[in-house]
Amino acid sequence: MPPEPLTPERILEATEDVLRRFGPAKATVVDVARALGVSHGSVYRHFGSKAALREAVTDRWLDQSHAELSAVADSEGPAAPRLRAWLTALFAAKRRKAGDDPELFATYMVLAGENSGTVERHIATMIGQIAGIVESGVRRGEFAPVADPSATARAVWDATNRFHDPAYAAEWGQEGIEAAFGTVCDLVLRGLSTSP
Template identity: 75%
Template sequence: MPPETLTPERILEATEDVLRRYGPAKATVVDVARVLGVSHGSVYRHFRTKAALREAVTERWLDQAHAELSAITKGSGPAPERLREWLATLFAAKRRKAGVDPELFATYLSLAAENSTTVERHVETMVGQLTRIVEDGVAQGEFAPTDPAPTARAVWDATSLFHDPAHAGQWTAPGIDDAFATLCNLVVRGLHA
């Protein structure tokens, strides 16, 4: 049976395994190549530097929630309900990542700190999705007239406890779900026309 074709996706999957095993400080491109059964030069053909590989892994991790959230953003239905669903989906995804694989989550926190431009792009994507929901709410008369982009950024900032990885330790605290529901209610009431 011929060996599996080396693709960026396979490299990123192997990199996640290596990061999970060794952590970001000790993981090397050679370790990734060894897992794949190829030379480290083969990995470098797809990712020119170790930094580029780490950035791609970080971007992949951050992008995992984009598709589901994008579907909510583009969906139909009342904007307040879509906003609640969007925030709840984001919170659930972040909590799931932190709880299912805490070692990899900690690794991604470290990588995200290194790759601030990747994180900035992620935040801009998230705020862009919120902006669309706010725009729809204003256009449908469900939200009071407002400048959607700064309003969306304010919603993002106000809900940071429930999506910023710096707060991951609080995501399993007693009462966190009630706190989330209370904040969502406050945000939606604040936007209502």
């Protein structure tokens, strides 16, 4: 059976495994190539540098939540339940990432720190999805008119920071976190609502 073709996706999967085993300080492109059974030059043909490979892995990791959240943001129906569902899905995704593989989560925190542009693009995508929900809520008369949906979306992002910023990951398993999350969601939705 011929060897499986070397693709960027295979390289990224192998890189995740290598990062999990060795951590970001010790993982090398040679380790990734060895895991794939290829030369390190073959890896460099797909990713021009170690930094580019690490950025692509970070991008892939952050993008994993975009599709699920986009489906919620783009769904039909009243805006308030959609926004709550979106925030709930984001919190659940972050908790899964932190809890399911804590070593890889810690590694990604290092990589995210190295790739601030990737993180900024991720945050812009997230805020754009919230802004879309806010805009639809305003159009439907469910949310009070806002001068700038993007600024409002950024305020929602900032207000819920405790439930998605990895800096708070240690709190996500604490007793009472669900109630705290519900209280913040209620407050945000009351602030947006046209109802008194």
